Structures are given as structure tokens and as C-alpha cells.
Amino acid sequence: MSQKVTLIATAAMGLEAIVGKEVKALGYENLQVENGRVSFEADVSAIPRANLWLRTADRVKLQVGRFKATSFDQLFEQTKALPWEDFIAEEGEFPVIGKSVKSKLYSVPDCQSIVKKAIVERLKVKHGVTSWLKETGALHRVEVAIHKDEALLTLDTSGSGLHKRGYRVGQGEAPLKETLAAALVQITNWHPDHPFVDPFCGSGTIAIEAALIGQNIAPGFNREFASEDWHFIPQQAWEDAFQEAEEAANYDQPLNIVGSDIDPELIDIAKKNAMEAGLGDLISWKQMQISDFNPKQDNGYVVSNPPYGERMGDREEVEQMYRDLGTIMRDHPSWSVYVLTSHEGFEKLYGKPATKRRKLFNGFIKTDYYQYFGKHVR
Incomplete structure (x- = not known):
């Protein structure tokens, strides 16, 4: 399926413009550079490519939704209204992590459990499950980040941070990322x-x-990513991305x-x-x-x-x-x-x-x- 997704390449402070340049170099045009992140719209095949190629980004996250939430009810209902079934298979595992800055909903554990409950309810209905969800499948780490009462819900496509290239067998006292x-x-x-x-x-x-x-060796060539097992990204997209990296080197x-x-x-x-x-x-x-x-x-x-x-x-x-x-x-x-x-x-x-x-x-x-x-x- 060649659905369009919104991706967020997170960046350390001061590196946003460099990450933006890298995203453009991969051929993705409509991007928004904000503090700590670069957002862009692309086909799902951008998930393997961005993870493999972005040298200066910390992670690649998939945006599931963004909305205003000043009450737990709002957070629950709007989370439940999002198309989680497009991204998380019936047996998918989905722990929820969270953070909240300058927002009415400041209790992070409460926000996490409400988001978890809303996703469970949505997936049970959409996947036709009457008992509980097994969560024995591929890992989809959900993050709820609330900033000035705006909730951003994402899935982490990278797994370990992108700085983990897979080559560091040893390090000094204060290693540079x-x-x-x-x-x-x-x-x-x-x-x-x-x-x-x-x-x-x-x-x-x-x-x-x-x-x-x-x-011109892709920095992610030597490692694995959390989204390699996600059902909605065709296996071919991963194979093509690795093939492209091999040919570009x-x-x-x-x-x-x-x-x-x-x-x-x-x-x-x-x-x-x-x-x-x-x-x-x-x-x-x-x-x-x-x-x-x-x-x-x-x-x-x-x-x-x-x-x-x-x-x-x-x-x-x-x-x-x-x-x-x-x-x-x-x-x-x-x-x-x-x-x-x-x-x-x-x-x-x-x-x-x-x-x-x-x-x-x-x-x-x-x-x-x-x-x-x-x-x-x-």
C-alpha cells in the first residue's frame, strides 16, 4: 500500500537545519523545520530510507495524530478516533511512553494509561477482538508528547537511536555521539x-x-530497525532501500x-x-x-x-x-x-x-x- 504518512526526524538542538538538508537530499520536499524536529510527508517507503540514510537525526517517528487536549476525556476520545489499526497489527506490542511540558495534563503516568486504554479500545473494535489483545507481535513504541496543551502521538520507527550505528565496540570517557x-x-x-x-x-x-x-555509505547499513517487522511497510520497501544503499556506496x-x-x-x-x-x-x-x-x-x-x-x-x-x-x-x-x-x-x-x-x-x-x-x- 503506498499510503502517505507524516514522518518526524528528531534532532539535537542546533542540528535541525542539517537534518532538514539531509531529508531534502533524499528527495522529500514538503518539510517543516521546528525546534528539535523536521516533519515531512512521504510514502511509507520513506521509513526504511530515512532510517538508513539520516546521519544527523536522532530517530524517525511516524506521526499518528496531533490535537489540542486540555482534559483526560479529550485525550481519550481523540486518541481513540485515530486510525491505529492502519499501523498496529492485531498481535502488535505497543508500550506507551510520555512527556508533558507546560500543559494542563501534567501527570505523565495518567496520560500514558489513558492513551493505552484508548488504543486498546480502538484496536479491539477494528480487529474484532472480544477478549484482550495478546501483544506478542512486532514492537510499536507509542509516545504521547504534550506541549502547551497540544498532544502529539507518534510511533518510533527506529528502535535504538540512530546514533547507534552498530560499530562502536569500545569508547573513551566522554564519547561524542x-x-x-x-x-x-x-x-x-x-x-x-x-x-x-x-x-x-x-x-x-x-x-x-x-x-x-x-x-557515501549509509550510516544505518550495519543495524536493525524496530519497523522492519511492521505489517504495513512492504518487505520489498526494506529490500529496495538496502539495495539502493548498496548501489550508492x-x-x-x-x-x-x-x-x-x-x-x-x-x-x-x-x-x-x-x-x-x-x-x-x-x-x-x-x-x-x-x-x-x-x-x-x-x-x-x-x-x-x-x-x-x-x-x-x-x-x-x-x-x-x-x-x-x-x-x-x-x-x-x-x-x-x-x-x-x-x-x-x-x-x-x-x-x-x-x-x-x-x-x-x-x-x-x-x-x-x-x-x-x-x-x-x-
Whole structure:
């Protein structure tokens, strides 16, 4: 069935426009970019494609309904009026989670149980079930999100968050989410023909995401999604999406990507993660301190999420790293440098104001993405 659905790609704060660009690149036009999400209308075949391809979105949710609700009666009746049977099969399992912000219906457990009860009543009538619903089938996680008295009811098509690419076998102390790492690469105008270095690579996430982008490998290629077992999405749609991803990958694209870090254990983890991602020897890993970094080519890109020096004991060491990076890069004006940090004195330590700054959140930490554009050498 080629029914139209409304999908919502959720996004971390500051990444909405990037997610919107990705949705457009998949060929979906009518989209609405709001705080924390990008909504768009599409055929059900967009569910497999969006899950497979969106590098910077957190999840893909299917919108079942949106309405005003200031009383439990309203919430019950309007939930019950929605076509749940189109999406949840008779034996489908459907736990309900919820949240409520600035709304009259503020008790989340009550909202969850009312939504659950309304869906049960609807499905029993539509599926012709007189006793209880078994819920032994495919998982459909329902979310009721109430904001300023408007209820949004969705089904989570992704399962685990989209940042879980399936390649992380190990991580450092403060790992960068894969979705944010991909965004850091996409904000640059790096092209896979140019050198790419992350000199504070930790467990390798930025370099790995750059390699996936460089070879146009779908980020979801190595994992499973909750909606793969949903009855209303034809199996063919999944097969076609995976086939499209396989054909779009450019495994012959040569890459010059280097990840380095002072910690040998992290370099070891990064190597294992890259192997798990199927990138084997595509990325060079080096144990090295920043003061030994010495670019040999022109027109390269440094993209990094170095330590922030938030712990008192680390601060001086981290500030020296920033100074060292600035000193080294002064001798390489053709290189572009992109650094994510919460340290407000970064530009002063680096020795130069950024060409551009962008506010982003790394988890709950407020950071700036400092961007220095290189003078391209022909």
C-alpha cells in the first residue's frame, strides 16, 4: 500500500537545519523545520530510507495524530478516533511512553494509561477482538508528547537511536555521539579528495563518520530497525532501500583520513571501531601528541572535538594543546580547522578569531564550533 504518512526526524538542538538538508537530499520536499524536529510527508517507503540514510537525526517517528487536549476525556476520545489499526497489527506490542511540558495534563503516568486504554479500545473494535489483545507481535513504541496543551502521538520507527550505528565496540570517557560527529563533518565543505585529520580522535568517531560520508555509505547499513517487522511497510520497501544503499556506496573512493591521540588505549579502541564499521585500513591511526602534528600536504581539514579542560587538573594541559594547535596551523594557511569545545577562551588560546562560530550542544554541554576557513592553494 503506498499510503502517505507524516514522518518526524528528531534532532539535537542546533542540528535541525542539517537534518532538514539531509531529508531534502533524499528527495522529500514538503518539510517543516521546528525546534528539535523536521516533519515531512512521504510514502511509507520513506521509513526504511530515512532510517538508513539520516546521519544527523536522532530517530524517525511516524506521526499518528496531533490535537489540542486540555482534559483526560479529550485525550481519550481523540486518541481513540485515530486510525491505529492502519499501523498496529492485531498481535502488535505497543508500550506507551510520555512527556508533558507546560500543559494542563501534567501527570505523565495518567496520560500514558489513558492513551493505552484508548488504543486498546480502538484496536479491539477494528480487529474484532472480544477478549484482550495478546501483544506478542512486532514492537510499536507509542509516545504521547504534550506541549502547551497540544498532544502529539507518534510511533518510533527506529528502535535504538540512530546514533547507534552498530560499530562502536569500545569508547573513551566522554564519547561524542555519532550523529553529532557526522554533523561536524557535514558543516565543513570537506571533499573526500582532501586530507582529513582529527588530532584528538579519542575512540575515532569523527574520523569514522568522515570515512562513511566520504564513501557515501549509509550510516544505518550495519543495524536493525524496530519497523522492519511492521505489517504495513512492504518487505520489498526494506529490500529496495538496502539495495539502493548498496548501489550508492562508493567503496573505490580513495580517502586520506588520519586519527591521532596521545592515549595508546584510545587508538586501539578506534582501530577496533573502524574494523567493526567495515572501514578496515581506510583510516590511519597514530599515537601522537598535538605538538608533533606536522601536515605534509595542502588544503587539508582538521575536524576535532578535543578535551574541554572542564576538570580543574586538566585545564592547563588542555589550554597548552589549544596553543600548540594554533601555532602549528599558522604555518599551514591552506588548511581549514574546525574545533568543537566548551572552553570560552579558545580563540584567544588558538591565537586567532574564528571565521565563523556555531552554537551546538554536546549532550548537555553548551559548546561552540569554531570554524577557520583555509586559503585554498591550487
